[in-house]
Amino acid sequence: MADVLVIDDDPMVQQLVAAALKKLDLGVRFADSAAAGLQAIRDLNPDTLFLDIKLPDVSGLDLTEQIRLLDPKLPVVFITVSDDSNTAIEAMTAGAYEFLLKPLDMAQVQEVACRAIKARRMMRVPVRMSESVGELEGERQSGTEDPMIGRSLPMLEVYKDVGRVANQEVPVLICGESGTGKELVARAVYQHSLRSDKPFLAVNCAALSETLLESELFGHEKGAFTGADRRRIGKFEQCDGGTIFLDEVGDMAAEVQSKVLRLLQEQTFERVGGSETIQTDVRIISATNRDLEAMIEAGEFRLDLYHRLNGYLIQLPPLRDRMEDIVRLVEYLLVRYSRESGKELRGIAPETLARLRHYDWPGNIREMQSVIRKAVLKSTGPVLVPDTLPTEIINAGGGDTEFPEAERRAKPASSNPPVASEIQPGRGSGDPAGADGTGEMCSDLAQFLSDERIAKSETLYAETLEVMERYLIARVLRSTQGNQSRAAATLGISRGSLRNKIRTLGISIESHVTTAERGSRSKE
Numbered sequence: 001m002a003d004v005l006v007i008d009d010d011p012m013v014q015q016l017v018a019a020a021l022k023k024l025d026l027g028v029r030f031a032d033s034a035a036a037g038l039q040a041i042r043d044l045n046p047d048t049l050f051l052d053i054k055l056p057d058v059s060g061l062d063l064t065e066q067i068r069l070l071d072p073k074l075p076v077v078f079i080t081v082s083d084d085s086n087t088a089i090e091a092m093t094a095g096a097y098e099f100l101l102k103p104l105d106m107a108q109v110q111e112v113a114c115r116a117i118k119a120r121r122m123m124r125v126p127v128r129m130s131e132s133v134g135e136l137e138g139e140r141q142s143g144t145e146d147p148m149i150g151r152s153l154p155m156l157e158v159y160k161d162v163g164r165v166a167n168q169e170v171p172v173l174i175c176g177e178s179g180t181g182k183e184l185v186a187r188a189v190y191q192h193s194l195r196s197d198k199p200f201l202a203v204n205c206a207a208l209s210e211t212l213l214e215s216e217l218f219g220h221e222k223g224a225f226t227g228a229d230r231r232r233i234g235k236f237e238q239c240d241g242g243t244i245f246l247d248e249v250g251d252m253a254a255e256v257q258s259k260v261l262r263l264l265q266e267q268t269f270e271r272v273g274g275s276e277t278i279q280t281d282v283r284i285i286s287a288t289n290r291d292l293e294a295m296i297e298a299g300e301f302r303l304d305l306y307h308r309l310n311g312y313l314i315q316l317p318p319l320r321d322r323m324e325d326i327v328r329l330v331e332y333l334l335v336r337y338s339r340e341s342g343k344e345l346r347g348i349a350p351e352t353l354a355r356l357r358h359y360d361w362p363g364n365i366r367e368m369q370s371v372i373r374k375a376v377l378k379s380t381g382p383v384l385v386p387d388t389l390p391t392e393i394i395n396a397g398g399g400d401t402e403f404p405e406a407e408r409r410a411k412p413a414s415s416n417p418p419v420a421s422e423i424q425p426g427r428g429s430g431d432p433a434g435a436d437g438t439g440e441m442c443s444d445l446a447q448f449l450s451d452e453r454i455a456k457s458e459t460l461y462a463e464t465l466e467v468m469e470r471y472l473i474a475r476v477l478r479s480t481q482g483n484q485s486r487a488a489a490t491l492g493i494s495r496g497s498l499r500n501k502i503r504t505l506g507i508s509i510e511s512h513v514t515t516a517e518r519g520s521r522s523k524e
């Protein structure tokens with residue numbers, strides 16, 4: 001549960017904020033002086049702060065300086081009376097997240113709290129780029145990490161791109177279809193950047209009209225347009241020293257494009273309706289699911305802006321181009337949604353997995369999240385069956401045994417065919433037949449790499465590595481008679497990693513241990 005701290009000595013404010021946030025299931029704590037507030041920030045490490053601009057012992061504005069030192073990324077929402085709005089503007093310039101006028105409106109308090117907590121989460125919760133599912137589970141459960149799952153070659157390239165560009169001070173453009181993980185990548189770039197201790201603010205350029213977007217980004221002066229009844233500080237001014245994420249940048253109107261271009265060229269801008277030139281130092285990460293090059297051709301997007309935004313391009317592959325990640329993603333989502341819904345789903349039927357792999361996922365991972373969440377809710381047994389899938393996935397095919405690899409892996413451990421019969425890592429529990437087993441491995445690989453497979457497969461590299469990995473682990477487990485601690489030590493990996501691999505590769509421990517050996521196997 002996210003925690004909100006309110007530093008305000010006004011009991012009316014305390015009551016209203018408590019009532020508003022309770023409805024959102026947020027934890028609320030109160031402090032009625034600056035000193036108590038600072039102590040509470042240290043003790044509670046809150047996700048958002050509501051701060052009265054006029055406190056009994058010190059002004060909220062002065063307190064902001066000290067708060068910035070304690071936690072520079074804490075979203076601070078100022079509470080002020082309307083005739084004090086100039087102070088609030090000063091506070092926004094100093095980096096406050098938002099301000100609210102008294103008397104407080106409950107719906108507004110809730111809306112601002114949700115936005116601030118989301119912004120905090122983006123800055124605070126690390127994105128972990130990882131291929132393995134099980135290792136992430138503990139963290140995911142406690143909500144301390146957002147996993148980015150995938151170990152297909154295109155995803156490994158993305159991870160490398162993030163590593164290469166994160167601490168370079170260049171703008172980054174992330175392209176990819178909707179739901180492919182562009183926001184996750186943007187956060188990963190920010191979190192690994194030199195600006196990671198400064199704010200990260202996201203703006204969705206498609207969600208606002210042209211005027212509102214311009215004002216959101218650059219701010220406005222009083223009277224700049226109808227409804228502009230006071231000066232507003234925009235994100236570029238507010239986020240000085242930090243990083244702005246321009247999501248859906250392809251949806252930006254021409255006027256705003258010109259202003260962003262100038263900002264990128266000169267790091268200066270004017271508020272809407274203003275004449276003062278303001279200097280700012282902001283790194284821009286942008287993302288789009290649109291074809292910017294086609295938009296440039298059609299005269300809808302500025303070529304010069306494209307070049308400026310594209311200091312480094314990260315192209316996110318659609319899910320259909322990384323089919324080998326599908327099993328891992330499905331497993332991860334199954335565990336996550338089973339836990340969330342309190343169901344005990346332990347596996348995926350081979351036919352279900354075959355269908356999921358056959359579908360081309362136009363909505364990418366977001367669509368998969370929705371499909372698996374609903375399938376889990378519909379499930380009545382311990383295994384995910386095809387009936388729980390939407391008709392478009394069932395109709396897309398894959399119901400036959402087209403994907404023997406996937407099927408083998410997907411079966412619950414007890415029904416997996418013995419691994420030894422798949423890859424024959426060795427004979428008995430001792431040494432393999434060859435001096436180092438490579439002779440057998442070569443003949444198994446030769447069998448696996450049939451002409452037909454080579455002709456048909458589009459993910460042969462990953463498939464082959466998987467076979468080799470399965471061979472290696474099965475072989476070592478056989479020689480340790482199923483003892484996972486010894487196998488992990490031999491392989492030089494953690495027991496957790498080994499357990500993951502056993503699960504994701506569908507290795508059945510029982511199959512490595514002959515009846516005679518079973519009695520002597522150490523229990524793990």
Ligand SMILES: Nc1ncnc2c1ncn2[C@@H]1O[C@H](COP(=O)(O)OP(=O)(O)OP(=O)(O)O)[C@@H](O)[C@H]1O
Nearest residue numbers: 147148149177178179180181182183184289365366
């Ligand atoms: N590789 C991944 N592993 C696990 N979850 C992922 C992965 N990629 C994306 N997700 C999840 O999928 C959802 C959609 O991701 P995200 O919002 O980053 O996509 P996007 O490309 O920005 O979409 P859009 O273009 O619609 O804004 C999020 O919940 C995100 O956490």
